[in-house]
Amino acid sequence: MAAYLEERRSRSAVWSWRLGSFSTVLFIVSGLGHRYALLETVPFLWVLGIVAVLAAFGLMFAAFAFPSVWNDGDIGGRDMTGGALLSVLVLLPFLLTGYRAYAYPELNDVSTDLDDPPALTVALKTRTPAMNPVVPPSPAQARLQTQSYPEVTGRRYELPLDRTLGAVEAVLSNTNWKLYGPFRQKDNPDEVRIEALAFTTFLAFPADVAIRLMDEGDTTYVDMRSASRFGRHDLGDNAARVRQFLNDLDAEIADETGEKPLPDAE
Template identity: 50%
Template sequence: MAVYIEQQTARAAGWSRATAWFSAVLFITAAISHRFGLVETPAFIAVLGLAAVLAIVALLLAAISFRRVWYRGDIGGADLAKGMFLALVVLVPFAITGYRSFVSPNLSDISTDTAAPPPFVKAAVGRTPAMNVIAPIGEAAAKLQAETYPEVTGRRYNIPAERALATVLALVKKRGWHTYEMPQDASSNPEVTVEARARTLLLAFPSDVAIRVTDEGNTAYVDMRSASRFGRNDLGDNAARIVAFLDDLDTEIALQAGTAPVE
């Protein structure tokens, strides 16, 4: 009987290691495939869920055999340790995401102008009808954004709109964002919007970006909007993207013209 129980313990530990390895390989393969466009985002999210479930199963299998391996010295300790370690590594990104979701406001569409945000036109083709891409951001969402991200504001520059637009396009290209269509010349249009698709750093989740350059005569005003394509909580990514982009725009225009934003 003791030999049989020891075999069962070793078998559970072995399955823990094998399941954890499969979960890790599945996670990495799916992440790489999604980044290079080989897997669509909905399918990628489903695979991530499967990888998390497998990692949890691996931990449960490890827990089954842990007591006997620890207290009675049954065989399977190495497999048990490997299974637990790999499963925990796979679950770390999910734990971080859960924490960020808990501390971040339930927002996925951020704009420097919440009353009349830069519209998505070309980008709207790839978004679901449930995603509000044209209408103003709701009053409750706008209030929550203002309270949480007061630094998300537009910029006014003492330069021609053509120069502001050229600098915006250069920064978009530098970031590797995909532009849906080159905008019209700012000299013939008082308001030009650049639409692009950005992706998160690690898992490449897509967000649509709209940057509006308004010609005010002697100055140019820049508004920016960033909206996630999937999920109701962007974990703060869209606000961070807007702030980082506009800060870089401030720096670039200051270097080019020796000026700073008016407000």
């Protein structure tokens, strides 16, 4: 009588595939939901935590399955490989976040003027208790920004206020920010401010932005502030946003008038 050996299926490989595929779907669906304002930020952060745990377990089960699949010939090599790859793909953004948290300073509010930051009046009215409060930088935060981002400074242009404002609005028209203003100060007619709600590129975390223009007579001075609504660490996002906008403004004004920021822009 012939003996038949029953092939075994690795249960760890099966669970690796299940957890890897489910964490991938959950990550994509929740990310799209947050980007299109179908899921609020705080619940989304909880979902991201669950996604990370599921993906980590998916990778762990793939590691458990490897000896039985490789050495014992258990069925499940495809499940193990697929689960491991999906888990690694899901975990990559979390690893990148960890690296950026290490590489960038722990700031969530960046301004070109640390002594008198541009006011975030719209944010003061719209931020909820779950969001970061709108407060001036502490002396320690100001020192940290100065040390980490010495290039984040305002711009002085040899142009009248209205022409500089037109260039600012032209640059803003190329963003996907939600704009408020421009606002002219009743007690200070030489100051114009535009506020905006901006979002991170990948997962659309919100940040409040203020751009302030000061009429100095023959010149106009431009300051900018960007402040994250959630989290103690912006992962370098706010400084990058300020730098990019002001560089684009430099290019816009140079293309239109040939003018460059004056060297005494600070």
